[in-house]
Amino acid sequence: MRRSAAPAARRFVGVLVGRRARRRWVHLVLGGAVSMPYVFVGSILAGPLVGDRVVLGSLASQLLSFAFGLPLAAVTALFPLTRPMSVAAVRALCDVPDASLADGPPRSRAARARTAAWFTLHLGFGGIVSGMTLALVPFAAFLLALPLTVSLTDSWIGVPEHLHSVWTPLLAPVVGAVSLLALAGCAAGAGLLLARWAPGLLGPTPADRLADAERRAADLAVRNRLARELHDSVGHALSAVTLQAGAARKLLDRDPEFVREALAAIEDTTRRTVGELDAVLGVLREGGERGRDGHAAPAPTLDADLDGLLRRTRAGGLRVDAAVDLGGPGGTAALPAMVSREGYRIVQEALSNVLRHAGPDSEVTLRVRLDGTGLEIVAENPLPDGARPPATRPGGGHGLRGIADRARLLGGTAEAGAHDGSPDGRRTHHPQGTHHPYGTWRLRVRLPLPTHP
Structure with missing residues (x-):
């Protein structure tokens, strides 16, 4: 007791x-x-x-x-x-x-x-x-x-x-x-x-819960956007710099001119990536894309920065056969800034995928075309013997998910997978006589143009 x-x-x-x-x-x-x-x-x-x-x-x-x-x-x-x-x-x-x-x-x-x-x-x-x-x-x-x-x-x-x-x-x-x-x-x-x-x-109240849900959704959208930007810009730069440095090391004694070009590409890539990283971190710090000088850091676009991207990628040893047609009705003025920025990131990630999965000595065919209804981006590269498609698990990797997210946010579509170019569905045989059991890896993205600017 x-x-x-x-x-x-x-x-x-x-x-x-x-x-x-x-x-x-x-x-x-x-x-x-x-x-x-x-x-x-x-x-x-x-x-x-x-x-x-x-x-x-x-x-x-x-x-x-x-x-x-x-x-x-x-x-x-x-x-x-x-x-x-x-x-x-x-x-x-x-x-x-x-x-x-x-x-x-x-x-x-x-x-x-x-x-x-x-x-x-x-x-x-x-x-x-x-x-x-x-x-x-x-x-x-x-x-x-x-x-x-x-x-x-x-x-x-x-x-x-x-x-x-x-x-x-x-x-x-x-x-x-x-x-x-x-x-x-x-x-x-x-x-x-x-x-x-x-x-x-x-x-x-219900209004408070709705506002809180909208705020969380907006925060999640910002985090996803930052994740895509970091993955595409920094990931591409690291892949390109790694391959460029490796190619330069192998040809250091045999081809000094190529080594100088590779080092210049490495310098250019890292300088641009530092600027892009600074812009992304500015979003985290201040809620806006601000550079070190306090001014808005412009994001790369197709019409202004695609040539530099292709040049730096080729310096790493990747053979890029590019066909770019941004004329369309009205010229590049008809390409909205948002579509141009997202298109650049999609091309950047497509080239990064080839560098990561096929290696620097492979080739890629890139077609970028603007017509009256939208922007089409197609990237193809052959898969050598024993190679598997980049995405072997459901949903693909982070890069392909990022491409799909970018296309979906603009109301477009993205398709990626192994593709056989023969009309009867047989396996593709390339001119070199190499047998490719998986044919060609193809990425096709379609971004519609807004009806009202």
Whole structure:
């Protein structure tokens, strides 16, 4: 019995004066402090009604001032900043799960009404508990110290004469302890009620959940875009630089001219990649593509940067047979900037795939054509004996997924896979006489042009 009684007593004490109860008590006292300006304004209306010439001079004027002040608090709680401040206080002091509370100002009339109800309850309970704390704590301290005062000094300071009795020093500490217990119980109960009501009054509404979902979707889209940019720009640069350096090392003694061209291509590739990486990191730092000089870092495009990309790729040893026709109706002016940027990244990733999977000594046929309806990009390279297509697992690699994402975001299509060029479906035999069991690897992307610029 004693063993079971001790934990129950500790739990009871914890409920009344434990860490959680003390923090909620502080939350209530803050509500009482915030309620004081409203009470003072209410006293201007309450004073003439009770005939009290002194502000808050009587208990009746105090209660009436409090009753007049709470509606004023409810009106001011309609301001947008009320809910964020209330939520911050609840999270810090009331031990309420963060997920059950809303972030930001209320977005609907119902949410503002619930915030006003919460603010009024917080100030109402806080004012009552704060008043009880200010009144009962000194009163209880006086009663607890009364026996010492009577026994040591034979003084009955503050005790009415009709209470001067031998029982008064004995009962005073009991009354003081009960007063403190009652105060702690009221504070714990009020704090518990507010903590239970907080998710319902300060929790997210359907509009808040929708806005949060849209915000998460936007963040995810930004992260995916950054991942694609890093993969395509940095991944292509590393693949190209690695192959260029390897080719230069092999031909260092035999072909110095090729080595100089490879080193120049490596320098150009790394310089451009540092600029592109700086632009991508600027998106992370500032939410916009800003370079080191504070100006917007332009993204590479097909019409302005494709020739340089092909030159650097060829310097790594890859044979690129390119047929580029960006004339179309209206010339390059008909190519929207977004399509041009995404088309450049798609070509860049297509060449990177060939470098990674087929090697620097292979060949690739690239066709980039702009017509009246869209931009078409086709990249083909033969697969040698024993080679497998780059994507052997469902969904393909990160590069092919990135190409598909870019095409889908612009309303286009992307197809990648082994392709046999013979009309009857037989295996392809290339001019060198090499047998290619998988034929040709083909990437075909179609990006439509927007109907309205």
